[in-house]
Each structure stands twice: as C-alpha cells, then as structure tokens.
Amino acid sequence: MITFNLMAISANAGGGWTKEKGKLFMKISEWWTISDQHYTNTGGIDPNATRSTFNSSIYAEYGLTDRFTGIVYFPFLSRTTLYEQRSATTRELISEGDAINSIGDTDLTLKYGLIQGKPIVVSASLILGLPLGNNSGGRDGSLQTGDGEFNQMLQIDASTSIKAGNYYPWFSLFTAFNNRTNGYSDEFRFGVETGISVKKWIGILRMTGVQSFKNGDNAFNAIGTSIFANNTEYLTFSPELGYNFSEKVGMSVNYAIALSGRVIFADPAYSVGVYFNL
Numbered sequence: 184m185i186t187f188n189l190m191a192i193s194a195n196a197g198g199g200w201t202k203e204k205g206k207l208f209m210k211i212s213e214w215w216t217i218s219d220q221h222y223t224n225t226g227g228i229d230p231n232a233t234r235s236t237f238n239s240s241i242y243a244e245y246g247l248t249d250r251f252t253g254i255v256y257f258p259f260l261s262r263t264t265l266y267e268q269r270s271a272t273t274r275e276l277i278s279e280g281d282a283i284n285s286i287g288d289t290d291l292t293l294k295y296g297l298i299q300g301k302p303i304v305v306s307a308s309l310i311l312g313l314p315l316g317n318n319s320g321g322r323d324g325s326l327q328t329g330d331g332e333f334n335q336m337l338q339i340d341a342s343t344s345i346k347a348g349n350y351y352p353w354f355s356l357f358t359a360f361n362n363r364t365n366g367y368s369d370e371f372r373f374g375v376e377t378g379i380s381v382k383k384w385i386g387i388l389r390m391t392g393v394q395s396f397k398n399g400d401n402a403f404n405a406i407g408t409s410i411f412a413n414n415t416e417y418l419t420f421s422p423e424l425g426y427n428f429s430e431k432v433g434m435s436v437n438y439a440i441a442l443s444g445r446v447i448f449a450d451p452a453y454s455v456g457v458y459f460n461l
Contacts, residue, residue, distance in 0.1 A: 198355040198376070199304040199342035201296040202246030209243040210435075212456025216410070222444035224414065232278070233266040234448075236328075236410060238287055252294040254308075258287030261316060261328035263409075283320035288329035289313045303343045310336040310359075318411070330411040332365035336372070352379040367413050368399030378423075385425035385435070392418045395445075410448065417444035431460050 202208065217235040220228050239260040245253050267280035291311045298305040316329020338359035344351045354377050361370040371394045378387035395414045420442055425435035437454040441447060 197340070198353070199296075199298075199306045199340040201250060201252040201294055201299060201306055202244050204246045204249050206246045207243065207461040208245075208458065209241065209461065210456045210458040211241055212239075212454055214238045214240065214452065214454040216448055216450060216452035218448035218450035220449045222417070222441065222447050222449050224446050226443065226445055228449050232268055234409065235262075235264045235266070237262045240287070250296045250299065252296075254290075254292035254294060256290040256292075258289070258316070258328070261285055261287035263320070263326045263328055265321065265326060281321040281323075281326060283317055283326045283328065285317045285320070285328045287316040289315050303341060305339065305341045308336075308338040308340065310338060312336070325409075327409055327411045330367065332363055332367050334361055334363040334367070336361040338372070350379055350381060352377060363399065366400035369396040370394065371396070383427045385423075385427070385433075387423040387425070389421040389423070390418065391421065412446045415445065415447045417441045417447050425458075433458050433460075
C-alpha cells in the first residue's frame with residue numbers, strides 16, 4: 184500500500200520542489216487512528232468493533248542531485264489492535280481483544296524535477312510500495328500492518344509561491360495513478376495544499392482524494408474494514424501546524440478527517456512528529 188498520502192509527512196516536505204544536492208530532510212513521527220465506525224461500500228456509516236492502528240515512522244528526503252530526490256517512508260513499528268467487546272449492561276465479555284506488532288509497508292520514491300527555478304515548479308515521482316508489513320495477523324487474520332501487495336505509483340506535483348506582504352504562501356497540487364497488484368484495485372489520487380510560514384510558525388491546509396477503479400477482487404473486504412481494505416475511496420481534510428525551534432529543528436501536529444468515503448474508517452487520524460533540516 185502507498186501510505187504516503189494517508190499519513191501526514193511534513194510542513195516542509197513534498198510538493199513540486201526537489202531537495203538541493205546533499206540536503207537532507209528527516210522526520211520522526213507517530214501516526215494513529217482509533218475507530219468504532221466506518222464508511223460502507225455505499226458511502227454510509229456503520230459501527231464496527233473498535234480497532235486502532237499506530238505507526239512509528241521515519242520519513243526522509245535527500246537531494247541526490249539538484250534534480251533528483253530520493254525519498255523513503257519506513258514505519259519501523261506498526262501496531263494494530265482489535266479491542267475486546269463487552270456487554271453495555273452486564274459488562275460480560277463478548278469477544279476477546281487481539282493485537283499484532285511488526286514493521287509496516289514501506290515506500291521508496293524517486294522524484295525528478297521537470298521544471299525547477301521557475302514561478303511554477305513541476306516534478307514527477309515514481310513511488311514503490313513495498314509489502315513489508317503483516318497482511319494477515321491475529322487469531323482471525325483480520326489484523327494488518329500492511330496489505331501484502333507490491334504497488335507502483337506515478338505522481339505529478341506542481342507548486343508555486345507568491346509574495347503577500349512580508350510573507351510567501353505556497354500552493355501545491357498533485358495527481359497520481361497507483362497500479363496495485365495481488366487482486367487489489369488500481370487507484371486515481373489527487374490533492375491540493377496551501378501553507379504559509381509566519382516567523383517560526385507554519386500552517387498548512389490539505390485536501391486529498393482517492394478514487395478506486397474497482398477492477399480488483401471484492402473478496403478482500405471480507406475480513407473487515409481497515410486502512411488496508413480493497414476498493415477504498417475517500418476525501419480527507421487535514422490541517423497541520425508546525426513550529427521551527429531553529430533553522431534545523433521543528434515540530435508539527437496534524438489532524439485528518441474523512442469528509443466522505445467508502446470502505447474506510449470514519450474516525451479521525453492524528454500525527455505528531457519532530458523534523459530536521461540537515
């Protein structure tokens with residue numbers, strides 16, 4: 184699974200810009216969601232047994248050249264939990280809880296700057312989703328830290344920054360095609376972002392969408408809804424706030440909510456992380 188667009192990365196990373204040669208951006212973060220409801224395959228919301236996913240990850244961008252940037256997203260610890268269920272009246276145990284721990288699916292990206300040093304910069308990225316996570320854990324096989332499939336995504340980013348008084352807000356948009364394997368449906372992805380830096384503060388607003396081609400195997404949804412389900416669709420709104428302690432070190436917090444969706448959790452996700460510009 185390409186987790187790149189589901190999980191907040193950084194106030195200073197991504198977009199159409201590439202990293203200068205030898206420059207490194209790195210972020211260590213914690214991302215999590217706890218959900219007792221989900222969007223159905225018709226777009227309605229139904230309850231489910233409470234599940235959670237926590238990802239501790241490293242994200243890094245490195246300037247291989249002024250045009251080429253190498254990117255890695257590595258969840259070095261991923262925990263998925265199914266909470267126990269008890270009667271609301273008698274507190275009698277209905278079903279036991281379960282949990283798994285492993286590394287998660289990892290993304291490797293090579294970004295190339297098609298247009299750089301202009302008012303509008305454009306880049307193209309090849310993103311490879313490596314199935315390093317557990318796609319069938321727990322007693323019933325429904326706990327996942329990955330989806331078990333190798334996918335490839337081609338993405339185009341365009342960004343610009345304009346002068347507004349003493350500040351320089353930026354705007355970015357992207358579009359992508361995600362080729363999935365092992366019975367999963369291919370996807371069309373898109374998003375828009377705007378942000379501004381005011382003294383040491385950074386504010387960002389994001390909208391991200393995923394549309395499934397629905398050309399995969401529907402049976403993959405039989406184990407239940409998760410962030411790794413097949414034929415997932417959503418439109419998310421995600422504000423982020425960052426603070427730069429210095430030119431090299433900062434911290435950010437992020438909130439993301441699905442405004443609409445199909446076969447995806449309906450509760451918000453959160454992220455907090457520390458980033459470094461080296």
